[in-house]
Amino acid sequence: MNAVSVKNLRVLLRSSGKPILDGISFDIGIGDRLALIGESGSGKSMTALSLLSLLPPSMKEEGIVHIGDTDMITAAERERNTVRGSFAAIVYQEPLTALDPLMTVGNQIAGPLKLHRRLTGTAARTEVFRLLDMVKLSDSSRIVSSYPYELSGGQRQRIAIAMALACSPRLLIADEPTTALDVTIQKDILALLDELVRDSGMSLLFITHDLAVAAKISERVAIMQKGKIVESGSMDDVLSRPAHPYTRQLLDAAVKVSTVPFLPPDSPETARGSV
């Protein structure tokens, strides 16, 4: 059994039949990671929604999507609901909108704990603190009674991760989790994700438009363009010997954008040599 097994997934707009995803296939084994790279319009975020069958009614899914051993497209809604949150969890790009502005952080994290693990009262509270600890948020007693708007972007994203991990999922889907964050915070969150995923043996699907970020967290990569996967393989192979012109274009851009002109080319801080 794989954590994720996707075969020929197509997502179409019901009204026009236009394909948003046009035959995507990939697998993620238990404990493995995959980075899905795509820019705006590539359909990458649709992929995340589609895996958990969270697409809006205006769209139609075709193909085979297995999360664990559940076939998400044909399964009943009840079965799918057990997958969401407990087997698979998502962390989104914008923590401010992913968190309920009217609930304290503590109550929000306690939500999935009550729903999936039936924890209440003291047991729930202990678990909330444990999770906040896991995502390395210090000053947890203050944070637990804070509202999202009172916290920084990095703190909010850690909370979103804590919520995702509340039910010890086997699969974590991270959809542009660091894109809205500053460079220094981005680095910290990436390190956190890497450590958490490694320690728990979870599988990770990391979706981003930033090849440099993806390279730091995953050893396998798939490049998406206009709803199709145009290249995939090990990160090292794809970065050193990109086969598809789009991959080369992305790589070229990523290198140019992160080049610092003064530093000598072989210092540890500089960009990798060009392809």
Added chain:
Amino acid sequence: MMQENKSERGTILEAVHISKAFRKHSEAVHALRDVSFSLPDGQSLGIVGESGAGKSTLLNIILGLEHPDSGTVFYRGAPLDFHSRRQTAAFHREVQAVFQDPKSSLDPRMRVESIIEEPLRALHIECSYRQRVAAVLESVGLDPGIADRYPHEFSGGQRQRIAIARALAPRPGILVADEPLSALDVSVRMQILELLKELKRQLSLSIILVSHDLAIVAQLCERTIVIRSGTVVESSPTRSIFMNPQNEYTQQLISAIPHLSSAGI
């Protein structure tokens, strides 16, 4: 400070001891504490630091959108006074801005040509608006024929080009850019970065670039200041910042630049 003749030093824009505080939940939060910098003629300046009130507030003050609690901004040697119509007009003709989010920095109900014409009208610049719009669209790599379309018809990268075109319309000498690349995908980011470099060269633009990304700043700016928690922790030529960072925070920023390297995190 006041005795020096600034125009002799060739400084067009200078900020001196700028401070500003906000009240947040009845607590005073200092967005800026005694921030100073100068923009030498012909050079570009990077303002680097994490997201938060600091950098944006500084930008707003420079652009006249907010007033500092204390401190002065000097424009061509004279203190900037936004009550003076003449000085304000002269200032805006020379200093224009580009903002972070291309999706929200263009009025959705205005056509591209009206958007680009707007500074020309506001500053009573005499020229053929149509020709200027066409010229400026071309200079940012867009087809002049798009002038009668609406912003939502374009992608993020194209909209950012339109925003740059608008800023260039009054022929400014100084372009203030607030995280102009952060909201863009990487390959578009590269294109706009190349565009900014090209424009800087062709038009002899001075760019004041606010960014949390040191690599971009390094490619565009000769001088850099680093702001942390509202204070300037470093202010030097960009090269020195990288070769010889004085401050631990600066070092953190440098090592946080996501490079494609074979090493892990």
Added chain:
Amino acid sequence: MKTDIRKINIPLIAGTALVLLTAAVALVSCFWTPYALDDTAGGLRLSAPGALHWAGTDKLGRDLFSQLMVGARYAILVAVLSPLISAVIGIPFGLIAATGGKILDESLSYLFDAMIAFPAILLAMLVVTVQGASMSSAILAIGFSSSAAVARVTRVNALHVLATDYVRAARASGVSRPAVLFRHVLPNISPMLFVQLTLVASGAILAEASLSYLGLGSPPPQASWGRMLMEAQSSVLTAPWGAVIPGCAIAVFVLGLNFLGDGIREIIDPEEEMNE
């Protein structure tokens, strides 16, 4: 490809149709009605709808259908003029509240809230008692009492627009504050204002009907639907159509205005979704 039924803006079509129907009837009434308004020659009182009198007659023998047609004229007048008055008063105050600084904003907001809390009918009655009952004083009163709601909607939407990046960009490029109001704020809040004004219009019709019912609206021979209701009151059990028919006319027109508002809102919102 088959036309998707979900894509057709039903409220807009229905609303426009109903409103245009009323307007058409009103227009026609200027040139022709089946009978003159004060024609009681037939002598038939409280007669049921039939071939001679399509909507029946009232207690004085006057043709109800003719009254209905003329009533449409007043309905249109009210529906156009009341929102106009509330806009002329409300929009400037809303803009002042949005741009005038904290103290002015707070004081004006309290004023708006107070006016909205005050029952509109009472306010209207107050104005009418001072001015004397007539169609114009009714329209004025209703327009005035709706202006606070318009001011509030203006204020909220103006604040929203003033906080956008494009306004920030305009100010940064040298555009003056008044120019920002005219070139950016007003065009961007217009759709929401339009929706609000259709609501004011439909509320105005109901308010005028209530005023007329209370005898504070247009005096005879001006035949507004509300007055028709009032006059049918005494015979409502024996000749119910006298009340039902103008009642339906009011309901249909108000429904049309509300649909129109919904339809316009549907045009605004999907456009915002497209901006993804």
